[in-house]
Amino acid sequence: MNTQQLKQEIIDYSKEIGIDKIGFASADVFEGLKERLKRQQALGYQSGFEKGSVEERTEPDRLLPEAKSIISIALAYPSRIKNGPKSTKEERRGVFCRASWGVDYHKVLRDKLEKLSAFIVDKIPEASTKVMVDTGELSDRAVAERAGIGFSGKNTAIITPEFGSYVYLGELITNIPFVPDTPLEDGCGSCTKCLDACPTGALVQGGQLNAQRCLAFLTQTKDFLPDEFRPKIGNFIYGFDTCQVVCPYNKHVDFHNHPEFEPEPDVAKPKLKPMLRISNREFKATFGHIAGSWRGKKPLQRNALIALGHYKDKTAVDEIIAVMNNDPRPVIRGTAAWSLGKIGTDDGFVAIKEAMDKETDEQVLAEMEKGLAFKETSTT
Template sequence: MYAELKQQIIKKSQEIGIDKIGFTTAAPFKHLEASLTEQKEQGHTTGFEHPNIQERIYPDKIFDQPRSIISIALAYPTKLASQPKRIKGEKRGSFARVSWGTDYHDILRERLDTLKNFITDISQQEVDFKPMVDTGELIDVAVAQRAGVGFIGKNGLLITEEFGSYVYLGEMITNIPFEPDQPIENKCGSCTRCIDLCPTQALLGDGRMNGKKCLSYQTQTKELMPKEYRKKIRTIIYGCDICQEVCPFNKGKDFHFHPEMEPDPEIVKPLLKPLLTISNKEFKQTYGHLSGSWRGKKPIQRNAILALGNSRDKSAIPNLLKCLAEDVRPVIRGSAAWAIGEIVNGNNEELILFFKKQLAQEKEEEVRLEIQAVLQNWQKEREKNDEIE
């Protein structure tokens, strides 16, 4: 009975646009407990994770009498069908691939709901489900690995044979006792490209990471970004793709199965300067459908300012000066000060006077420190130039 139901579910999953599906038991993920505890104790967690470790490990703590977990994966595009229009003198930022198209949480929830309704309709018993996408209690990659969907790479991501790591994951616990699929062991071998090329050395080498050092996390915070990460984000304004881009399993992977995942080049590679003054309404209308908008516009604006500094866009100086002088948010003022310091050298007397004026009237200590740092760097540059002359 359950074997036949499982085959019907697999067939239906293909019909409704699920690219991979796997089944596993609802047994605890006990092997993760020590690791999760250690990560939390060492401060490697970001705060975005579900806070209760026991609920992340034991399905029976979040579901009454669980018997199985169904894992699904949807492949997403990695290349734009066309590039955004080039505008002379204008710099663009970019959203990581995971944030292209409609928010994947919504897409996966829709697929899971459709599958859940199908199973309910054809089952000959009372069935129950708990669907989860990313923000749920269970660890998506651990469920997917045990369900045979793929293996967990050294970068901590699930890697599938067909689609590499460019997949969105979701799962649902159920009270139906399905025959479990065979887990897939790690196939990274001696390759360490993701570890070696991670800009912040966030990857620990065993599939775990120091989440707070990950650039993807850093682009999602709302505070001033620590200085050691600012240049490393380059012109990325959300996420990070580096550990996927360098992975051999991802070579040549680019799938366009789902129209709702197709990105608008003008949106996922936006002009940077207009982001500095975008209104809340316009931000929601333009970027609200992206998963990368979930933290609101402030992190995106802060990252756009850093990107302008990293690209040394002199045309952005008036925009950045306005941010420094007029924006009510300390994070934006402080980021603008840093960006200006990256673009302009210490020979501009007018800018030096402007910075000194801003310093005199600035009340927030974190912004004062940013302004002071720029003035000090400019002073060192002037002294060095004087020595050369």
């Protein structure tokens, strides 16, 4: 079988198994990306979540020695929740970013890619493949860009003509030398909407991200959230996607092609107060199937406390006091104290002062001081 015929059969099969877009790229070294990654490292712009060395992330033959081609796939995900629940004064809600709605995309894409791999090996028994989704060494976006799936936007997302940037990406390296597809031309032009909307200046310039200032990354960290970012995250408890929402290519884009990605309203927009007392077992049962659960409940609970503070939710004061007094984790106790101060009730301030007499952790005590400082601010 010639590779052009096999390529068409793979494309046809990809449609059968629900892949929204597929592209083929060479397995050459990603030289431009290599230089960008080295610059990112030198500037301290990386998140720390990246897997592998710069070489492993840019040289496909380090991952599959006989690599000749890379097949890139994209699956569209929804941007709107049908009949989404509303936040009320009695029951404030947080929100997961759109990329964490529905079943964890890693599992869904991996399943599709493994089916593609089996299809290829069935046709060409001597074929070798390696499947990767997001957590692999290769840059999904660099592969997708080379394979013509979309162009790399100024917000660093891959933007497809059909689905905007609301797509999950994955790839399959193979030793079959497919004719590569043509990359798309850049489509951002002079538009700077994503740069203008980024609340922390994480988008340093078009296509360059300082992950250390990116709210999507910061919501996933487990330590205290630095003060300057607390006013910025609003009610996001995982991820942040304003740079996608403002993109003109995403206007009116809302695809519901995959039942697995349909958002469960009460999971995608959970009530905040129950998040404070959720057990590990309840957390796993409620959120364990979504991508936003991968860091565990601690960052989400910290972010929920910050969100309740932003809402100035007086109905949550008693529960937040209980967290401040009883939670064994310093980050959660300290953030609870900050949140109480932000809400600003007399009961909350009294509780912070009483808790300070028993607290021994220096960082928590510093957060309690910040909480009490809100009282001084409100009376001046």
